[in-house]
Amino acid sequence: MTLFIEQCLNGLQFGLLLFMLAAGLTLVFGIMDLVNLAHGSLYMIGAYFAATLTAWTGSFLLGVAMALVGTLLVGMVLEVVVMRRLYGRDHLDHVLATFGLILFFDETVRLIWGPAGLSLPLPSWLNAPVQILPGVYYSAYKLSIIIVSLAVAAGLYFLVMRTRVGMLIRAGASNREMVGALGVNIKLLYTLVFGLGAALAGLAGLMQAPILTVQIGMGEIIIILAFVITVIGGIGSIRGAFVAAIFVGLVDTLGRAFFPDLLRMVLSPAAASTAAPALSSMLIYLLMAIVLVLKPEGLFSAGNK
Amino acid sequence: MSGWLSARAVTVVVLLAALALLPVYVELGGSRFLLTLFTRIIILAMAAVSLNLILGFGGMMSFGHAVYLGIGGYAVGMLAHEGIYSGFVQWPVALAASALFALVIGALSLRTRGVYFIMLTLAFAQMAYYVVAGLARYGGDDGLTIYKRSQFFEPINLSNKTQFYYICLALLYASIYLVWRIVNSRFGMVIQGSRSNDTRMRAIGFPTFRYKLTCFVIAGVLCGLAGALLANHTDFVSPAMMYWTRSGDLIIMVVLGGMGSVVGPVFGAIALLVLEETLSGITEYWQIILGPLLLLVVLFARGGIDGLLRKVRYA
Numbered sequence: 001m002t003l004f005i006e007q008c009l010n011g012l013q014f015g016l017l018l019f020m021l022a023a024g025l026t027l028v029f030g031i032m033d034l035v036n037l038a039h040g041s042l043y044m045i046g047a048y049f050a051a052t053l054t055a056w057t058g059s060f061l062l063g064v065a066m067a068l069v070g071t072l073l074v075g076m077v078l079e080v081v082v083m084r085r086l087y088g089r090d091h092l093d094h095v096l097a098t099f100g101l102i103l104f105f106d107e108t109v110r111l112i113w114g115p116a117g118l119s120l121p122l123p124s125w126l127n128a129p130v131q132i133l134p135g136v137y138y139s140a141y142k143l144s145i146i147i148v149s150l151a152v153a154a155g156l157y158f159l160v161m162r163t164r165v166g167m168l169i170r171a172g173a174s175n176r177e178m179v180g181a182l183g184v185n186i187k188l189l190y191t192l193v194f195g196l197g198a199a200l201a202g203l204a205g206l207m208q209a210p211i212l213t214v215q216i217g218m219g220e221i222i223i224i225l226a227f228v229i230t231v232i233g234g235i236g237s238i239r240g241a242f243v244a245a246i247f248v249g250l251v252d253t254l255g256r257a258f259f260p261d262l263l264r265m266v267l268s269p270a271a272a273s274t275a276a277p278a279l280s281s282m283l284i285y286l287l288m289a290i291v292l293v294l295k296p297e298g299l300f301s302a303g304n305k
Numbered sequence: 306m307s308g309w310l311s312a313r314a315v316t317v318v319v320l321l322a323a324l325a326l327l328p329v330y331v332e333l334g335g336s337r338f339l340l341t342l343f344t345r346i347i348i349l350a351m352a353a354v355s356l357n358l359i360l361g362f363g364g365m366m367s368f369g370h371a372v373y374l375g376i377g378g379y380a381v382g383m384l385a386h387e388g389i390y391s392g393f394v395q396w397p398v399a400l401a402a403s404a405l406f407a408l409v410i411g412a413l414s415l416r417t418r419g420v421y422f423i424m425l426t427l428a429f430a431q432m433a434y435y436v437v438a439g440l441a442r443y444g445g446d447d448g449l450t451i452y453k454r455s456q457f458f459e460p461i462n463l464s465n466k467t468q469f470y471y472i473c474l475a476l477l478y479a480s481i482y483l484v485w486r487i488v489n490s491r492f493g494m495v496i497q498g499s500r501s502n503d504t505r506m507r508a509i510g511f512p513t514f515r516y517k518l519t520c521f522v523i524a525g526v527l528c529g530l531a532g533a534l535l536a537n538h539t540d541f542v543s544p545a546m547m548y549w550t551r552s553g554d555l556i557i558m559v560v561l562g563g564m565g566s567v568v569g570p571v572f573g574a575i576a577l578l579v580l581e582e583t584l585s586g587i588t589e590y591w592q593i594i595l596g597p598l599l600l601l602v603v604l605f606a607r608g609g610i611d612g613l614l615r616k617v618r619y620a
Contacts (some may be wrong), residue, residue, distance in 0.1 A: 029420070035420055035423065037553075082600065085604055086603075086604075091366065091419060091420055091423065092360075092366050092556075092560070093603050093607075095366070095368065095423060095553075095556065096556060096557065096560055096599060096602075096603045097599070097600050097603040097604070099550075099553045099556075099557070099599065100595070100596040100597065100598070100599030100600040100603070101596060101600065102550075102596070103592040103593075103595055103596035103599070104592070104593060104596030104597055104600075105596075106592065107590050107591075107592040107593040107596065108593060110590065111590050111593065220549070220550065224427065224428060224431045224549065227424045227427060227428060228424075228428050230424070231421060231424045231425065231428070235420055235421065274440075274441060274442065277439035277441075278435070278436040278437075278439035278440060279436075279439075281432070281435035281436065281438075281439055282432055282435070282436060285428055285429060285431070285432035288425075288428060289413050289429075292413065292416065292417065292421075292425065293413065293416070296416050296417045296421070297417075297421070298421075
């Protein structure tokens with residue numbers, strides 16, 4: 001039972017992390033109609049910045065804060081230099097151009113930091129397990145990821161639905177020209193939105209960094225899951241991304257933890273241990289297939305596209 | 306419109322002839338490496354030609370096409386691992402497995418359009434990647450070495466490099482011809498019509514879903530054949546063959562060469578792989594040049610190489 005609670009929390013934590021990535025992806029798609037494959041590169045950059053800056057300043061929190069600002073700036077520069085030229089073009093153009101960006105970012109990181117991975121050590125106050133229920137301990141760091149992500153999700157909802165900037169963002173999504181004609185600097189707004197998405201990706205990357213190694217290609221692996229989530233949730237819908245991310249995080253984590261045992265009840269132990277790794281990695285894709293058969297536009301389709 | 310002697314027609318003929326004469330040049334003292342490199346180029350060109358059928362003519366933006374390279378390759382690799390070397394078993398299995406996979410993911414993905422389609426094909430290909438990487442019996446992540454190439458009847462010997470080159474080349478020419486025939490048939494017209502306006506095609510009375518699915522399966526099978534060739538070429542298969550960045554490479558070949566032109570992908574494959582080879586000779590960090598170059602092609606040269614050749618009509 002303790003194991004089950006722990007795995008549920010792990011799933012929740014992984015899901016919330018994926019939400020950070022998927023939120024940026026779906027925000028940029030919903031508002032700028034831009035498919036950004038290089039979103040995973042921003043995730044990687046956030047992690048590299050955090051590892052370097054933490055080592056440089058000697059403070060985890062300071063390093064993380066600087067890394068966030070750094071990723072935000074990289075995102076905004078990227079928008080001004082490249083992405084701006086891609087708006088209104090074919091989706092295939094987006095895919096190709098941002099694929100080129102992935103090659104560029106991966107190689108730049110290799111040039112600066114070298115091919116070996118980095119690690120981001122945790123400060124001692126985050127490294128200890130905390131008691132969440134009588135007799136149930138959980139990693140303080142993973143718990144803090146859950147809290148931070150929930151706060152960010154709430155903040156994002158507030159920003160988009162309850163503030164003037166959010167209103168302009170939503171207006172820009174439905175009619176770019178009209179918002180511009182009313183005297184709003186839509187170009188600046190888009191740069192800010194892209195920067196926000198980049199910072200979210202960077203945050204996900206640096207939060208994941210202490211758990212996994214910081215390495216080249218880390219973004220390419222996880223970005224596919226973020227795509228799966230945006231597709232399940234409905235492209236352009238932040239609410240959908242949230243629901244789908246939690247769902248995918250739980251299914252993936254619990255699947256990997258308990259599916260092999262379930263399989264052992266049906267198959268012989270030898271056959272089960274052969275088939276389990278392959279089958280449990282298929283679970284989320286099966287989930288996606290089922291959702292799309294029932295609702296081809298995703299669970300919460302944005303509707304304005 | 307342009308006559309037989311347009312720059313484009315001349316380039317195509319010269320290129321196809323040059324590919325056929327390459328082994329002669331190698332025999333006369335050229336580098337053996339050239340033969341290996343171009344065998345690879347020809348195989349990947351075949352994969353790109355098949356992708357172009359759905360991407361360029363059908364407007365189906367598949368981002369998981371490399372999965373068939375993997376399926377075709379693993380069909381050969383797994384059967385060889387189990388001691389079945391006959392090409393008459395391996396290759397049909399490779400084609401059938403590709404067809405089946407294309408049928409299933411096509412039936413699911415073609416229900417959606419646009420970005421959903423891109424991401425679905427991408428996700429299903431990644432699913433196949435993880436499944437293969439999880440197969441411990443067949444090497445898992447590390448891949449599988451093939452100790453014996455596919456066996457056919459007597460004079461055919463795939464281990465002979467020159468012979469293998471010509472077999473690949475013949476199959477490439479055959480697939481170009483096949484795609485050309487498909488594109489210019491009634492079936493191909495329906496596919497292209499559906500790319501321009503799917504709703505109208507359905508209103509006229511064409512069940513476009515079935516047409517597109519058939520087209521998707523044909524492209525998958527062709528690419529599966531390329532995968533079987535690739536496995537024989539490298540004597541090795543690994544999940545990396547179907548990683549999503551490989552699908553990206555195939556799309557680059559198609560767009561670089563010129564979408565919706567039957568021979569375009571061949572130009573694209575040659576351009577990309579020769580460029581990679583040259584750049585990696587100059588610097589270890591060659592992708593730092595290739596990435597932005599790709600960006601520039603997207604921004605400023607959308608017709609690709611074939612588009613450029615069409616412009617030089619009276620050169």
